[in-house]
Amino acid sequence: MTEVMIGGTGTALINILFLAILFVVALAIARLRSLFAIVMLSGVYSLVSAAWYILVDAVDVGFTEAAVGAGMSTAVLLGAMLLTARTAKPEKPLKRIGPFIVCLVTGVMLIYGSIDLPALGDATSPANAGVGLTYLQINWFDTGVPNVVTSVLASYRGFDTLGETAVVFTAGLAVALLLGFGERSLAETLRKQPKAAPRPAASNTDGGAA
Amino acid sequence: MKGDHHMILRVIAKCLIPLIVIYAFYVQFHGEVGPGGAFQAGVIIAVALILYALVFGLTATMRAVPPWFTRSLAAVGVMIYAGVGFWALLSGGDYLEYQALFGEPPGEHHGQHAGIIIIEIGVLCAVSGAMTTIFYALAGRVAEIRDEDW
Structure with missing residues (x-):
């Protein structure tokens, strides 16, 4: 408990490992065309992020993510997938530039905003104080x-x-x-x-x- | 649903589904002391039903838990929750003020415990009913899930 609060080297490494898995899964989802694989990978994404939430002591959020994200929404997406085609249509490379720029700008803004966030477990942060x-x-x-x-x-x-x-x-x-x-x-x-x-x-x- | 190549799946699912439901009720009634609560418990019950539907077919599931039951359950759950609010109103308090349920002074907790348990049962009914209704609506569009669909 206290180790998580302080944030030792081991915890930092596990954090990095989980976030790296999330990044790889997200990349795979973006590149795949088979809807079945995408639905399954989004379940994997939810499960890994649930484990990560538990690592940062957000147990309730992690539990909800595991139940809703990995369990319920995967099943519902599978049910929806049966009603449509099995593979996504390939799109033109030029059309990818717009979404890529939107993602890039949003990511930069989020990282810029996260600089001001208080440290994990900070007792003087507004949420805790x-x-x-x-x-x-x-x-x-x-x-x-x-x-x-x-x-x-x-x-x-x-x-x-x-x-x-x-x-x-x-x-x-x-x-x-x-x-x-x-x-x-x-x-x-x-x-x-x-x-x-x-x-x-x-x-x-x-x-x-x- | 033909042939024997789903036998292991079916036997395992038959063992797992009661455990999943028991776990849902554990989550429900230990929400006071541990993580989780009625939202998660409702989703877990719905997932148990979906597992049953995936393994044994939608028709068998709809015979066991008919669609009119799940959509009524969702409505009844919201009504249970809102009913606690009116109970508090009739007892002379504000809407959803559990302290007023039994007219207790501050520091007594029977009203709080009763109110929280009842509204959590309402949330359980609403979430599990709504989730199962959504699944029925989606899965009911295809007649039967075949092996080739995966």
Whole structure:
């Protein structure tokens, strides 16, 4: 714990290793044309960045990245990939210059901005000294929840989380309204195989009891 | 779904899916003391369902967990969350003020614990329902995932 805060040589080397893997994976994604490989590599990218988040002590962010980025979005992208072609169209080399310049300028701006960032684990940084410190001090008396992340998310900022839940619900609703609920294909499949005896629908949600 | 060359995959998936769901509930109910919470737990439950769909086919999955159930689950989850807010309103507090749920003075934590657990259950329902609905909508466009599609 303290080693991460101080940032020893070993931690720095592992940091560099993870970032190098991310860089290589990103390059491979940019150069590949096969969509299946790109989807799989983006899952790898999420998993490596989740490991890196955990290395810099952002455990909750890393967990979310592993669950959503590596698990859910890879599966959804695979499902979307089945609806389209298997390979991306090759584009003209001249057309790559515009995106390249945009990436270059954005990268330079981000690096310029990161010069002013406080060091990792700096106790006097605004994130640690201001409202974050106050939450750490008053959390136990206010809520009695040991994990400050949970109490901030669910109690202090319950409105935000309600909004996020509504956003997730709206996203599901929007996709279903655009693409249908998937029931039509189920009915078609059932019509094609009339001999398959319909089993009674299980009432459990886990789907693992079968 | 024909032939025996998916047998290992199917047996392993059958062992893994219950463990994944149990892990999701672990993440859900240990959100108070460890990393993670209802958002992650909901996604993990959806991933377990997607794994089932990938291995056993979409039709079997839709028989087990019908699409009307997942989209209702998403709506019910948001309603559970919003309902806690109205519960706090009716108890005389502000919207989503857990301290007012049981009318406790500051320093007592039963209302906080109950409120957080209930809204996390709401988030779990909303996220897992919405994610499964999205997957059904995307995967339902192709009749059946064949081996050649990979």
